[in-house]
Amino acid sequence: MRNLLNFLARYNNLILFLLFEGIALYLVVTGNNYHNSRVIRGVRGITTVIEEKISNTKRYLNLHEINTNLAMENVTLRNSIERIIKKENQLFFSVSDSIRQQQYIYTTGKIVNNSVNKQKNFFTLSKGKKQGVNIDMAVVSPEGVAGIIVGSSDNFSVGMSLLNIDFRLSCRMKSRGYFGSLTWDGKDYRYAVLNEIPQHVTVNVGDTIETTSFSAIFPEGIMVGTVSDFEKTGGDFYKIRILLSTDFKKLNYISIIGNLKKTEQQDLEKMYQ
């Protein structure tokens, strides 16, 4: 007993150090995992108020660019409305089917916290469950894909950024229709890597890459980026570097997209797997 006390007295600082490091390590392991993003969310609840203030200031400084982007987006939307109205007029449909025309539901939101310099980046959005934002909704910026919602509280939600080494996205080449899987290699926030495009396909620098609807999260045809360069790897596939069209460093106003027919698609697919 006496020896034990002597031991404790002699190494008390070392023991305290190890204890604190143990706690810190525990926090790192449990808190920074994709599946445990709830821990971060809990912690973030305390600080989101301040982060919102910071983000308000930043937003003010970026107004000019945002206005330009919004104007451009408006033009695109007006064009698509035009097209849709023409198409709709020629169709017959059952009156009782209220979501017949609409598979995807869009809401806007803004980023209140974001990072690009970690290996696993997340962002926080200013909308949550009360505004209808839920897990597995898609997040897109006016320029292209941004991420996926992984958790939501009443008024905020946390999204996994495309700049996260755990992120996977099914993409295809717009010109040829071949699809592959997009990941981020954790190196540069402007580039991601597209795998699984077979080598017999002709790939050109500058080809557009867009989303597919395979995951039932993203609508198909959303811009992801353009081919920046590509190399043939050992297997039968290309390794294609994609210049992302979204600039994650100034991500600010985004759209959140929910798929109204997601459960229907997934249930049906599950029956045959």
Next chain:
Amino acid sequence: MINSILRYTIIFIVLILLQVLFFNNIQFSGYVNPYVYIMLILLLPVEISPWILLFISFFTGLTVDFFSGTAGMHAGATVAAGFVRPYILRYISPHDGYEPGATPSMQIYGFRWFLTYTVLIVIVHHLALFYLEVFRFADFFRTLFRVLLSSVFSVTFILLAENYRKGR
């Protein structure tokens, strides 16, 4: 005693605000992330007992963690810095030792002493922090490069701040 607690509380608040509002938002190229809040650990009195130092380190790191949305990484790194501080202070102690009640400062011990002291502790802190963040040894040298580059910036800002403190 009360006076110095108050003084360190103010330093704590100023450094945390500076870190959270300003330095966390500097992200050029993903390689440079200065962490200046570690200056609090540098400025604590020389004779502070190691266990109080460890407590303060842990608490400071945890606060920064809260604001950065990272769990435990800053706490781990700051505790490591707090743990090595007494050894570093002993290693670089001046010939006639430290005066009772002294605090490490550029004014008393000179620029070169303070530079060595800052560089050593900042490197320990950044090493722990960046490797905890990456959490694997792939890309070992890229992380090391990030550590060194960020350390240069942190040290520069800390020296500037210390110089400003000295001037007042």
